[in-house]
Amino acid sequence: xxxxxxxxxxxxxVGVSTVTVSKALTDRDGVGTELRAVIKAxxxxxxxxxxxxxDGIRRGxxxxxxVIVEExxxxxxxxxxxxxxxxxxxxxxxxxQFHYSVIMESITSSMLSERRMPDIVTEKKVDGIIVxxxxxxxxLKLLRENRLPMVYLDFYDRTMEVPSVINDNVYGTYMLTNYxxxxxxxxxxxxxxxxxxxxxxxxxxxYYRSLLIHQLTMTEDYIIPDRDEEGYFIDLKxxxxxxxxxxxxxxxxxxxxxxxxxxxxxxxxxxISVVGFDNYSAGIDYSLPKLTTIEVNIEEMTKNxxxxxxxxxxxxxxxxxxKVISGKLIIGExxxxxxxxx
Numbered sequence: 001x002x003x004x005x006x007x008x009x010x011x012x013x014v015g016v017s018t019v020t021v022s023k024a025l026t027d028r029d030g031v032g033t034e035l036r037a038v039i040k041a042x043x044x045x046x047x048x049x050x051x052x053x054x055d056g057i058r059r060g061x062x063x064x065x066x067v068i069v070e071e072x073x074x075x076x077x078x079x080x081x082x083x084x085x086x087x088x089x090x091x092x093x094x095x096x097q098f099h100y101s102v103i104m105e106s107i108t109s110s111m112l113s114e115r116r117m118p119d120i121v122t123e124k125k126v127d128g129i130i131v132x133x134x135x136x137x138x139x140l141k142l143l144r145e146n147r148l149p150m151v152y153l154d155f156y157d158r159t160m161e162v163p164s165v166i167n168d169n170v171y172g173t174y175m176l177t178n179y180x181x182x183x184x185x186x187x188x189x190x191x192x193x194x195x196x197x198x199x200x201x202x203x204x205x206x207y208y209r210s211l212l213i214h215q216l217t218m219t220e221d222y223i224i225p226d227r228d229e230e231g232y233f234i235d236l237k238x239x240x241x242x243x244x245x246x247x248x249x250x251x252x253x254x255x256x257x258x259x260x261x262x263x264x265x266x267x268x269x270x271x272i273s274v275v276g277f278d279n280y281s282a283g284i285d286y287s288l289p290k291l292t293t294i295e296v297n298i299e300e301m302t303k304n305x306x307x308x309x310x311x312x313x314x315x316x317x318x319x320x321x322x323k324v325i326s327g328k329l330i331i332g333e334x335x336x337x338x339x340x341x342x
Contacts, residue, residue: 005048006099007063014042018101022063064101065309066126067091068118068143071106072231073133082280083250083296084133087154090302091130098310100127109230112139121146128309131155131162134197149312153305155198156322163312163319165305168326169199169277172294173206175329176247176275179292181214184338185245185273189222191236191257192249196227200249203277207247226253236260244273244338251276251293258288258334269336279330290332301325 007021014021016039024031024039031039073084092102103126105118120126121143128149131140140157143150152164180188190207192200204223211218221239226249228234233256248254254276258268266272268289279295304323311319 005043005046007048008099010039010043010046010048013046014039018063026061061127061313062125063099064103064120064126065091065095066118066120066129067102067104067132068120068129068135069104069106069132070112070135070231071108074104074106075231082252083278083298084154086280087132087298087302090298091132091153091306094302094306098306107135107139112136115139115142117142117146121148128313130305130309134199149309151305151308151312153301161320163308163321163323165301165308165323165325166199167296167301168324169202170206170209172277172327173203173247173249174210175206176277176292176294177207177210178214179329179331180245180247180273180275180335181210181216183245183273183335185243186216187222187241187243188216188245188247189224189239189243190247190249191224191226191253193225193227194223196229196231203247203249226256238264242272245335246272246274248274248276251278251280251291254291254293254334255285255288259285262288269334273335273338275335289334291330292332292335293330294327295330296327297325 007018007025011018011021016035020031020035021039023029024036025043067088069084069088088104095102103120105120107118110116111118115138121129126148129143129151131143131150131152132154134155137157144161150162152162154166156164156166177188188207188211190204192204194201194204208218219239222243224236224238226234226236233253236257238260246257248257254274258274261268261272261274268274274291276291276293277296279293304325308319308323
């Protein structure tokens with residue numbers, strides 16, 4: 001008999017979906033009596049065991065984990081769509097080793113304003129939730145009231161009640177800005193709406209830390225918003241006194257900026273240097289120079305998020321706080337060395 005038989009194996013043999021197998025084995029509604037008996041008999045015949053997390057099925061678990069994300073993060077026209085879809089796919093892959101399926105539900109603006117919970121929560125379709133990307137605090141508070149095991153991924157909340165996994169955003173932009181300074185740049189601007197997300201703010205703080213350490217002046221118009229309240233790109237308002245380099249909060253913004261600079265007649269990197277963050281290639285304009293950026297370790301971040309949710313499902317408590325995952329500096333072709341003005 002197979003040593004590690006999964007619900008997917010049973011579903012394939014019976015010719016039904018994994019969800020149907022889960023319902024049959026947990027005696028939930030939605031499966032006929034005869035089919036339920038066939039599924040249970042097949043599971044026993046194949047040697048399906050309830051080891052580890054699997055014994056939770058006796059307690060009526062759905063064997064589904066929910067990933068909820070604000071709608072604008074997974075809209076094709078937002079700056080972060082490729083990044084968050086890559087994260088979701090990695091979560092799916094990581095969860096499969098624990099024989100869990102993943103259900104994503106996007107949270108619309110009307111759900112936020114009406115304080116309406118996701119269907120996967122109200123209909124008890126999931127055993128736990130990974131919240132992907134920052135969400136409004138009052139809505140997160142409502143989610144916590146459902147008492148489902150929960151992990152935040154790619155953001156954290158000041159209360160630290162919920163365990164979270166984030167990239168080391170501060171140190172990432174600190175490295176990027178240090179690299180620009182090392183290449184002779186002294187007039188360096190930051191592109192990102194710092195009140196939009198904790199990640200953008202933290203990346204700004206890393207940039208600012210580097211300026212302080214190198215005793216460089218930052219003017220107010222060197223902080224350039226890049227998106228509206230819904231997370232969509234806006235036209236960038238460039239300063240009158242142009243910097244020699246821009247630190248962008250993500251690769252999407254960096255490419256948006258480079259296209260705008262090229263349209264105004266600037267050459268990159270000969271006239272202006274640009275760095276990004278995340279190192280994702282989807283939607284990138286390959287006519288532009290390859291970006292110098294920070295590569296976010298998506299696999300390690302999702303691995304840690306999945307490990308946390310599994311530990312919560314096993315009944316572990318007091319897992320609050322942040323798990324910080326380091327990124328890697330990737331040197332591209334978007335930065336030029338200039339004469340040191342110091």
